[in-house]
Every structure is written in structure tokens, then in C-alpha cells.
Amino acid sequence: xxxxxxxxxxxxxxxxxxxxxxxxxxxxxxxxxxxxxxxxxxxxxxxxxxxxxxxxxxxxxxxxxxxxxxxxxxxxxxxxxxxxxxxxxxxxxxxxxxxxxxxxxxxxxxxxxxxxxxxxxxxxxxxxxxxxxxxxxxxxxxxxxxxxxxxxxxxxxxxxxxxxxxxxxxxxxxxxxxxxxxxxxxxxxxxxxxxxxxxxxxxxxxxxxxxxxxxxxxxxxxxxxxxxxxxxxxxxxxxxxxxxxxx
Amino acid sequence: xxxxxxxxxxxxxxxxxxxxxxxxxxxxxxxxxxxxxxxxxxxxxxxxxxxxxxxxxxxxxxxxxxxxxxxxxxxxxxxxxxxxxxxx
Amino acid sequence: xxxxxxxxxxxxxxxxxxxxxxxxxxxxxxxxxxxxxxxxxxxxxxxxxxxxxxxxxxxxxxxxxxxxxxxxxxxxxxxxxxxxxxxxxxxxxxxxxxxxxxxxxxxxxxxx
Numbered sequence: 427x428x429x430x431x432x433x434x435x436x437x438x439x440x441x442x443x444x445x446x447x448x449x450x451x452x453x454x455x456x457x458x459x460x461x462x463x464x465x466x467x468x469x470x471x472x473x474x475x476x477x478x479x480x481x482x483x484x485x486x487x488x489x490x491x492x493x494x495x496x497x498x499x500x501x502x503x504x505x506x507x508x509x510x511x512x513x514x515x516x517x518x519x520x521x522x523x524x525x526x527x528x529x530x531x532x533x534x535x536x537x538x539x540x541x542x543x544x545x546x547x548x549x550x551x552x553x554x555x556x557x558x559x560x561x562x563x564x565x566x567x568x569x570x571x572x573x574x575x576x577x578x579x580x581x582x583x584x585x586x587x588x589x590x591x592x593x594x595x596x597x598x599x600x601x602x603x604x605x606x607x608x609x610x611x612x613x614x615x616x617x618x619x620x621x622x623x624x625x626x627x628x629x630x631x632x633x634x635x636x637x638x639x640x641x642x643x644x645x646x647x648x649x650x651x652x653x654x655x656x657x658x659x660x661x662x663x664x665x666x667x668x669x670x671x672x673x
Numbered sequence: 674x675x676x677x678x679x680x681x682x683x684x685x686x687x688x689x690x691x692x693x694x695x696x697x698x699x700x701x702x703x704x705x706x707x708x709x710x711x712x713x714x715x716x717x718x719x720x721x722x723x724x725x726x727x728x729x730x731x732x733x734x735x736x737x738x739x740x741x742x743x744x745x746x747x748x749x750x751x752x753x754x755x756x757x758x759x760x761x
Numbered sequence: 762x763x764x765x766x767x768x769x770x771x772x773x774x775x776x777x778x779x780x781x782x783x784x785x786x787x788x789x790x791x792x793x794x795x796x797x798x799x800x801x802x803x804x805x806x807x808x809x810x811x812x813x814x815x816x817x818x819x820x821x822x823x824x825x826x827x828x829x830x831x832x833x834x835x836x837x838x839x840x841x842x843x844x845x846x847x848x849x850x851x852x853x854x855x856x857x858x859x860x861x862x863x864x865x866x867x868x869x870x871x872x873x
Contacts, residue, residue, distance in 0.1 A: 438782035446775040453767045453804075461811065465830040473819055481817035481826070482724045485833040497837040504844035508851045546727075553818070554723035558840050562731040569739050627819060647840060651736060654847045658743045658854070676762055683769040690773050690799075693792050694780040706792055713799055720766065721816045721827045722806050725835050729802075732843045737795065740843075744850035745788065748857040 464489075476617055477624035478551035478633035486556065487639040491615035495600055498643060501650045502597060508657045523576040532574045539567050543648075550640040551633040557643030564648035569655055577659045586656065589649040596645030603635050603642070679719060686712045699745055707738040766807040774800030787856065787863045791849045798842045805831045805838075 461469065472484045486494050523529065547560030571579055607616030617634040618624050625632025689712060692705040710733025717726035773796055780793030809828035815821055817829035853863060860868050 435783045438779050441782065442775040442779040445778065446771050449771045449774070450768065453771065454764070461825075461828050465809075465828045468829060469817065469826055479819040480724070481819065481829040482832045482836065485829055486836065490833065494837065497841060500841050501844050504841075504848050507848055511851045511855055554727055554816070556724065556836075558836055559724070559727045559731060562728065562736060562840070566731060566735045569735065573739075651840075651843070654844065655736070655740065655743070658740065658747075658847070658851060676765070679762055680765055683765050686769055687772055687776070690776045690796050693796065694776050694784075694789070699786075699788055702789070702792055706795060709796070709799065713803065716766070716803065717806060720806050720810045721814050722809070722832045722835075723816050725802075725806055725832050725839070728836050728839045732839055733795075733799075737843050737846050740847050740850055741788070741791075744854055747854050748788075748863055 473627055476633055476636060477627055478636050479627055480551050480553065480556070482554075483551045483556050483636055483640070484633075487551075487636045487643075488615075488617045488634075491604070491617075491639065494639075494643065495604070495615075498597065498600065498646050501647060502593065505593070505650045505653050505657075508654055512657050512660055523579070524574050528574055532570065536567060536570075539563065539570075543567070543644075547640055547644040548630070548637065551636040552628065552630070557640040558647055560640075561644040561647030561649075562651060564644070565651035565655065568652040572655070572659055577656075586653060589653050589656075592645050593649035593653065596642045596649065599642040599645070600639060603638055606635075679716075682712060682716055682719070686716065700742075703738060703741045703745065706741070707734050710734045710737070762812070763807060763810060766810070767804065770800045770804035770807060772800075773797075773803065776800075785865045787853045787865060790865075791846060791853070794849065795842070795846060798838075802835045802838060802842075806835050 468485050468489055469481060472478060472481045476484045476488045478484045478488070543560045543563035545560075546555035546563060547557055550556030550560070568584075604615040606622075607614055607620040610616070610620040612620050615635070617636070622634035623631070624634060631637075686709065689705050689709040693702045693709060696702040696705060710729060713733065714726045714730035717723075717729055777793045777796030777798075777800060780796060781790050784790060784793065809831035811825055811827045813824055814827035815824050817826040817832070856868065857863055860871055862868060
């Protein structure tokens, strides 16, 4: 029992070391020669093509918007998979949450966390942030709810169906904004050329479709990750506890 | 950013990765993974990638850790102890 | 700074690979997957770093910007990685309900 186990470990160690050495050889022979290719075009053309101040957001939602749609649909597929795996179980109360002081403090903190998340989403084309980050903060707020108030609190107020609707409408908003480009005779997800206002760089209303797509992706990621977490929490129920949680 | 500080962060990152890999206790491994995510976020800030750092800090410290804890508490409830059958 | 970053990314990747290959607990496999993902993300982000660069936010105050293209790749990859981890953990819970263990050798023995 003991010797083949150690042999397996030794083999894994040898394989990892060999792969690491090989990767290191590959890394050290590639010299750095400036920013060339598409990245240079993105850096120099962002102000002219999109009007957004954040180059990363411009790449995500303008130059490579179709890729972002595909990546958002990956999240949708994962949520569907997890929800399907745990389809038959129902929400029940799992715990009563933490003490009164923690609950009141959380109630005071939640508006500010939500404000932070909204500002990350809305200012995504001006500063670091965007739909992915803000949506993750929103999902983290629902996880905090689950930890502090018990798992049935949030599920009773925002039902899973509402979250699914929010996620689907986020995807639909994304596709509809993309279709505007097709209607005006351009390509899918055309931004400035389809007639969206470029605005002044640095203002809130600038960047054409980028703020709208940020909001769509924020809805999608926030609702999707929250649904992932609650699909897994659903099975944490303990039928022996009977009294309802006090809020 | 001084290169000594970056080297210290890199060494600490490797230590947390080894802890997450080798810890017998699964809870320690999960918490080490969370610390790993935070250190990755700091390194992303030093590498001038604030967008990536924001995402990494939120997701890998908050969301992934809570998912791991949910799954761990679920599998531990069934009598046997996954800590015991980790390394043998 | 760049060699340190590349080296750390490769070491973290190899630690993750070793974890996946040598551990039998399924949780450790998912942790190894997360470590490998972290190594790859760090490698990609380091490849976009320009010495003395500033973040890619217009207007570039105080120098040349770093390469924003790897940042946009890693940003979506992190979110998708979290979703992947969630799916893997869901499968682990299902396996535990079916077989009553998370040890991969025992599961193999039960099936055969």
C-alpha cells in the first residue's frame, strides 16, 4: 500500500519539475520588444474609436464585444448546470444566523456596499472596474446575507426566479444592443459607427454602448454567481431545526 | 515598487500555494487558497493591472472561498471525516 | 522584476499540477486546479507588463501604458474560473451523495 503511493508521488514530482524547467526555458528565450500588433492599435485608437477612458473596458465591450458575449454565455451555462444538478431540493431554513448586533451592523452596511457595486458598474468606462467586478460585489452581498441572516432570508425575499429573470434580461439587453449595430447597417455590436454618442472623454455619459453593456454584464454576472451560490446552499438544509429565523 | 518587496510577495505566494497543496486540514487549505488570491491581487496591482486586481480580490477571496466552505460542510455532514483520508 | 514574476507563475503552476497528480482527495484536486489557474493568469498578466509603465487609463499620465490586451483576457478568465470551480464542487457533492466518500481511489474501487 505504501510503496506504490510513494512511487506515484515521485512520478508526479518529477513530471512537475520537468514541465517547470521546460516552461522556464520557453519564457527566458522570448525577448520583450515593445507593444505591437492589435494592442498598439487598441491603445492609440481607444479615444478616437470609443470615447472611453478605460482601455481594458474598451477592448472588452467594443473591440472584442462578441468574445465577451461568449464568455458571459459560459457563465450562463455553468449556472444552468449547477441548478440542474441540484434541481430536486427545496429551500429550507438552515440556521438562525448570527447575533442581533451583527445583523443590525450588516443592515447599516448593505446600502454602502450596494452603492460601491453600482459605482463600479456605472463608472466602468472611466476607472478600473466594470460589469464583471461590480456584479461580483453584488453576488458577494447576497453571500453575506446568507452568512449573517441564515440561508432562507434572502431566498424568501428575492426568489430564484427573479434572479433568473435578471440574468436572462442582462443577456437579452446585451444582444439587443448588439442588434442595433446590425439594424443601422454595420456589424454586430457596432459602437460609434452605429450612431451611439461618443460624448466627452471623462464624462459619465460617454463611450457609446460601453456603459450599457457594462450594466448588462453586471446584471448577468451578479445574478448568475448569486444563483450558483444559492443552488449549492440549498442542500445545506437541516430538517431537524424547526423554529423560524428571527430577523 | 522595490524589487525586494516584489520578491517577498512572490515567496509568500509560493508558501501559501504549498500550504494549500499540502495542508492535512481542508479548512486550512481553503483559507490558504483565499490568502493566495489576495496576494495575487496585490501582485496584479504591482503589475499595473487594476481591473484584474479588483476582480481577483473579490472573486478569489470571497466567492470561491465561500463555495469551497459550502461544499466542504456538505460533504462532512455524512458521518465520515474527509480530513482523515486526505494523506495516507 | 519580470523574471521573478515569470518564475513565480511557473512554480505556482507546477505546484498545482503536482497537487492534481498526487492527491487523492477530490477537494485537493479542485484546489490544484485553482492554483494552476492562478499561475496561468499571473503568467499572462506578466507578459503584458512594460517596465515603468502606467495602468491603461486614458490619458496616460506619466509614461507609456502597459499592454491592456492580456488584462482583458485574464479579467473574464477569472470569472469563468470561479464558475468552473463551482461546477466542479457541485459534482463533488453529487459524488459524495452517491458514493459516500471523496477519496478517488475508493470511488474507483466501488465502481469496478
